[in-house]
Amino acid sequence: MASDFYTYRKEIETKRSRKRWLVIALAILLILSAAAGAFWFWKGESVPAASVESTEEEAKAEATPTPDPTPTPEPAAQATAETAGYAPHRLLPEVDNAAWDKSEKVEATLNQDYQNTDHRMVALPMLGTVTDDYFNTVTFVGDSLTSGLGIYATGYQNAHYAAYKNIGPDVIVNNGTVTNAVTGATETPIETIVASQPDYVYLLFGTNTMVQPNNEEKLLAYYERMIDILRENLNPGVIFYIQAIPGVQEDVVLQRPGLDNARIAAVNDQIANLALRKGCYFVNIREALTKPDGSLIDEYDANYDGVHFNPEGYQAWSDYLATHTAWNRRSIYLGENPYYIYGT
Incomplete structure (x- = not known):
């Protein structure tokens, strides 16, 4: 076992x-077996595959001489008619920088002549209310309508006045000798205006000139020349305000054909154009002194002549001027300064 x-x-x-x-x-x-398979797989990937046929072709190629390569033709100097349309183009023409490297004055290309301007659209808007001291350095230049601002207590008696009865801007331009309706002095207006050394000049002309019809061109031509003369004689920093011609009572046109309220409104449009062109501010005092149809407010009519104002009218006029000034850092305002209201 x-x-x-x-x-x-x-x-x-x-x-x-x-x-x-x-x-x-x-x-x-x-x-x-695995190692042998991997070896043959790697050898097949690294060595380019070549068939027996390709080997035979290579052998034949070595026996046959290789011809010299044919040179590639150069492109034509200029595109043919067929290819010209496909050539790339510049989107913008080449800029000649030297043509812009200048300091000479360039001719204005914009139309600087204002046409068909509604005087109500270009007038100064309401801003803040300046104190009465603002008008201490104002010189009012105009006719008898202007003189009431200096005569009545409801106006600005501390301002300076070059106001004369029955005149137009032609008297200022021609340096005529006239009587000041506020001070009573006989003077030449230019000398009086220059002597006042104003910070601001307020202009109002047109009522006397427009008594006769068809003289708008005369009024505007003298108005413009008057502004030029004043600027030549006053300090460069003086600010000019042009006031609108007020309306009149409806029946005035019967005795004075030129003083038609529709015509006055049309001339005010042209005066507003003048203000824009000459760099002046336009003040539309008609808003305070006339009714919507452009006629003088009845309660402001002095002596019922349909043209001049009573103290109530000058109060409305002066109040309007105080609330329609261009903002100025030097100005003192009643209440809150519009500088803070508008953030300018």
């Missing part, structure tokens, strides 16, 4: 050993 058991166990161990070596051999074989 013992010999049989040992014999049996040896046979079992021998079989196990054979199986173990068989497994090891199979594993080594699989590893070698």
Whole structure:
């Protein structure tokens, strides 16, 4: 039994050993097979594939001499009619910078002549209300309508006046000698205006000139020349205000044909154009002195002549001027300064 058991166990161990070596051999074989496959795969990727046919063609090519390459023709100097349309173009013409490197004056290209301007649209809007001291350095220049601002307490008696009865701007331009309706002095207006050394000049002319019809061109021509003369004689910083011609009572036109309210409104449009052209402010005092149809407010009519104003009218006029000035840092305002209101 013992010999049989040992014999049996040896046979079992021998079989196990054979199986173990068989497994090891199979594993080594699989590893070698995988390595060989990877080697051939890598060699196929790195070496360009070439068929037997290509090899034969290369051999023939080596035996046959290679001809010299044909040179590529140069492009034509100029595009033909067919290709010209496809040539790229500049979107903008080439700029000659030297032509702009100048300091000479360039001719104006914009139309600086204002046409068909409604005087109500270009007039100064309401701003703040300046104190009466603002008018201490104002010189009012005009006819008898203007003189009432200096005569009545409801106006500005501390202002300076070059106001004369029955005149137009032609008297100022021609340097005539006239009587001041406020001071009673006989003087030449230009000398009086220059002597006052104003900060602001308020102009109002037209009523006397327009008594006669068809003389608008004369009025405007003298008005413009008057502004030029005043600027030549006054300090450069003087500010000019041109006031609108007020309306008159409806029946005035019966005795004075030129003083038609529709005509006055049309002339005011031209005076507003003049103000824009000459760099002046336009003040539409008609808003305070006339009714919506342009006629003088009845309660402001002095002596019922339909043209001049009573103290109530001059109060309305002066109040309007105080609330319609161009903002100025030097001005003192009643209440809150519009500088803070508008943030300018």
